Amino acid sequence: MSVAVNNDLAVRVDALRTVPAERRARVLVTYSGLEGARAVAGELHFAGLPAHAEVLFAVPGNMIPLPAALRLRGAFPVSWYMRSEALPGIGLVGDEAIAKATEWGADLLIVGSQGSSNVEPPYFACISANVAANARCPVRIARPRASAPGAAPRLLVGVDGSADADEAVRELAGRKWPIGTAVRIVSVRERLGDVGDSARALQAMSRAADTLGFAGLEVSTETRYGAPAGELVAAAEGWNASCLVVGARGLGSTAYEGGQGSGLGSVCDWLARRAPISIEVVRS
Numbered sequence: 001m002s003v004a005v006n007n008d009l010a011v012r013v014d015a016l017r018t019v020p021a022e023r024r025a026r027v028l029v030t031y032s033g034l035e036g037a038r039a040v041a042g043e044l045h046f047a048g049l050p051a052h053a054e055v056l057f058a059v060p061g062n063m064i065p066l067p068a069a070l071r072l073r074g075a076f077p078v079s080w081y082m083r084s085e086a087l088p089g090i091g092l093v094g095d096e097a098i099a100k101a102t103e104w105g106a107d108l109l110i111v112g113s114q115g116s117s118n119v120e121p122p123y124f125a126c127i128s129a130n131v132a133a134n135a136r137c138p139v140r141i142a143r144p145r146a147s148a149p150g151a152a153p154r155l156l157v158g159v160d161g162s163a164d165a166d167e168a169v170r171e172l173a174g175r176k177w178p179i180g181t182a183v184r185i186v187s188v189r190e191r192l193g194d195v196g197d198s199a200r201a202l203q204a205m206s207r208a209a210d211t212l213g214f215a216g217l218e219v220s221t222e223t224r225y226g227a228p229a230g231e232l233v234a235a236a237e238g239w240n241a242s243c244l245v246v247g248a249r250g251l252g253s254t255a256y257e258g259g260q261g262s263g264l265g266s267v268c269d270w271l272a273r274r275a276p277i278s279i280e281v282v283r284s
Helices: 013-017 034-046 093-104 122-134 163-173 195-214 228-238 266-274
Strands: 003-005 025-030 053-059 081-086 108-112 139-142 154-158 182-189 218-225 243-247 279-282
Touching: 025 034, 025 093, 034 108, 034 139, 053 093, 093 108, 093 122, 108 122, 122 139, 122 266, 154 163, 154 228, 163 195, 163 243, 163 279, 182 195, 182 228, 195 218, 218 228, 228 243, 228 266, 243 266, 266 279
Parallel strands: 025 053, 025 108, 053 081, 108 139, 154 182, 154 243, 182 218, 243 279
Antiparallel strands: 003 081, 139 279
C-alpha cells in the first residue's frame, strides 16, 4: 500500500485551480539516493514538459522524507503540480516504479543513472536499464549534465526506419519545447555500399526531419558509419547534445537481444547502461 507523504515538493493548490480541464502530462520520477538526485531533477527542465504537468517523485519508503537537496521549491514552474509518494518497499525499486507508472498512466518515467560502486544500497545500480527495458511509457535515464542554466535543449535522435525509432520521433514532436530547441537526426550505417540500407536510412531521416520541422524544432541531419552505439555517443558528444533519444529496438532486434529477458535491442541496452549522457528510450 502506497503512502502519500507531504514535504517541500508538496501539493501546489493554487496551481491546480488554474489547470485547464484537459489531462495534465504525468511524469513519474524515481529517487534512489543523492548521487543522482540533482541529475534527475535537472532533467525535468530538458524533457519538453508542458506548462501544466503533474510530477510524482516515487521514493523508497526508507528514504522518506526527501533530503533538503531535492526540495527545490523555486526551481520548477509554479504551474507544475509536484508531490512525492512512498513505494511499497516489498520488491526492487525499479519493478515498483514500473508498476506505479503503469497504474498511474505516466506519460514519461525519469530514472537516475547509478553507475558508481559507492551506491547504497547496491541494487540501485541496475534499476535504470531494467526500467527502460520493461516500462510501457518512454523512459529517460538522467545523467549529470554541464549545460548552462536556461539553455535550450539539444536533442540527438537515432533513426533507422524501425517502428520504435519512428515512435521516438513522434514522441519528440508531440511535446512542448522552448524556442531554440534543436534536434539532430542521426542515421548510422554499419557498412558502406549497401543500396537498400542507404535508401531506408534516407527515407527515415526525411520522414523524421519533416515531422520534427513541422513541430517547430530546429532540425539538422547527419549520416555516420560504424558501430551504432559508439557512433551515436560520438555524435551526441561532438554536437554537445543534452539527451540522446532512441527507439527501444532497432531493425532486426528481438525482444531478448539486449540481454536475458531484455525488452531492449542490443544498441539501446548498451546505451542504457553505458552512455555518458542522458538518454531517452521510446517504444512503439
